[in-house]
Amino acid sequence: MTSANSAYTDGIVAVTGASRGLGAEIAMALAERGFTVGCLSRKGIGLEQGEPSEGLKKRMINLACDVTDEASIAAALAELDGREGGLRYLINNAGIHLLGASRDFSNDDFRQVLETNVIGAFAAARAAYPYLRAQSHGSAIINIGSFFDRLATPHNTAYSASKAALGAMNRCLAAEWAKDGISVVNVAPGYIDTDIARDYLAQDEVKAYFARRVPIGRPSQSEEVADFTARLLQGDLTLLTGETIYVDGGHSIDHGRV
Numbered sequence: 130m131t132s133a134n135s136a137y138t139d140g141i142v143a144v145t146g147a148s149r150g151l152g153a154e155i156a157m158a159l160a161e162r163g164f165t166v167g168c169l170s171r172k173g174i175g176l177e178q179g180e181p182s183e184g185l186k187k188r189m190i191n192l193a194c195d196v197t198d199e200a201s202i203a204a205a206l207a208e209l210d211g212r213e214g215g216l217r218y219l220i221n222n223a224g225i226h227l228l229g230a231s232r233d234f235s236n237d238d239f240r241q242v243l244e245t246n247v248i249g250a251f252a253a254a255r256a257a258y259p260y261l262r263a264q265s266h267g268s269a270i271i272n273i274g275s276f277f278d279r280l281a282t283p284h285n286t287a288y289s290a291s292k293a294a295l296g297a298m299n300r301c302l303a304a305e306w307a308k309d310g311i312s313v314v315n316v317a318p319g320y321i322d323t324d325i326a327r328d329y330l331a332q333d334e335v336k337a338y339f340a341r342r343v344p345i346g347r348p349s350q351s352e353e354v355a356d357f358t359a360r361l362l363q364g365d366l367t368l369l370t371g372e373t374i375y376v377d378g379g380h381s382i383d384h385g386r387v
């Protein structure tokens with residue numbers, strides 16, 4: 130990649146799951162920084178909450194895309210690559226979370242989590258590859274993982290396994306595609322106050338747990354994680370490729386105290 134910041138904003142960023150939660154915030158954070166953003170979600174109607182300014186709207190392209198459907202991903206990414214600058218970055222953010230005791234958790238539910246969180250991300254990366262490789266100033270894939278990839282989290286077997294698999298995929302793609310100029314980085318947040326976690330985080334005992342157990346004393350806001358993720362695309366990721374970056378306020382590295 131070149132060192133001029135404006136050069137990083139050339140080309141289009143596809144963000145999967147950009148209709149709400151973290152994906153919507155990432156799309157906004159990128160558009161605010163001058164990137165042109167393809168906002169992909171199953172409904173394809175763009176951000177479901179909050180109205181971006183007219184200036185930002187011009188840099189946001191809303192497309193329908195189900196990451197569990199290969200043809201749908203291929204069509205959305207081809208559409209973006211056909212636009213000025215071509216597809217240069219992919220943010221694999223779309224994800225689902227199914228909670229349940231392992232003894233009762235069905236294979237169908239397990240498959241559904243893997244289909245969206247891992248196979249969907251892989252299919253998007255594979256579909257994006259020829260476009261990203263064709264970019265002459267470097268390109269990148271950012272996967273949105275989770276700190277659950279390295280924790281024992283009861284009732285989260287499928288989700289944790291999906292995020293661990295995503296981290297493994299991240300490393301393999303990074304090694305395979307570095308010489309094609311494609312950097313691949315996994316951003317692994319802790320708890321974020323979005324729909325996926327809101328009911329859990331609203332409980333008094335969970336709030337008390339956060340105050341006591343998490344170094345920063347609280348979950349993250351989606352704006353914070355989005356800001357971090359967007360800033361990654363404004364710099365050279367070459368030497369970071371393959372890494373998982375934990376953005377969890379120290380939650381997963383703190384042993385805790387009595």
Ligand SMILES: NC(=O)c1ccc[n+]([C@@H]2O[C@H](COP(=O)([O-])OP(=O)(O)OC[C@H]3O[C@@H](n4cnc5c(N)ncnc54)[C@H](OP(=O)(O)O)[C@@H]3O)[C@@H](O)[C@H]2O)c1
Binds near residue numbers: 149172319
């Ligand atoms: N919230 C947390 O505490 C937390 C912590 C760590 C990591 N994460 C990760 O952060 C990412 C975003 O999570 P979030 O909290 O923002 O969740 P969210 O609020 O539930 O949003 C999920 C997004 O994914 C989209 N999506 C779901 N299935 C899809 C599919 N098959 N195809 C395309 N889009 C799909 C949804 O859009 P449609 O339903 O409109 O398609 C929505 O835009 C996920 O990968 C999640 O695992 C979240």
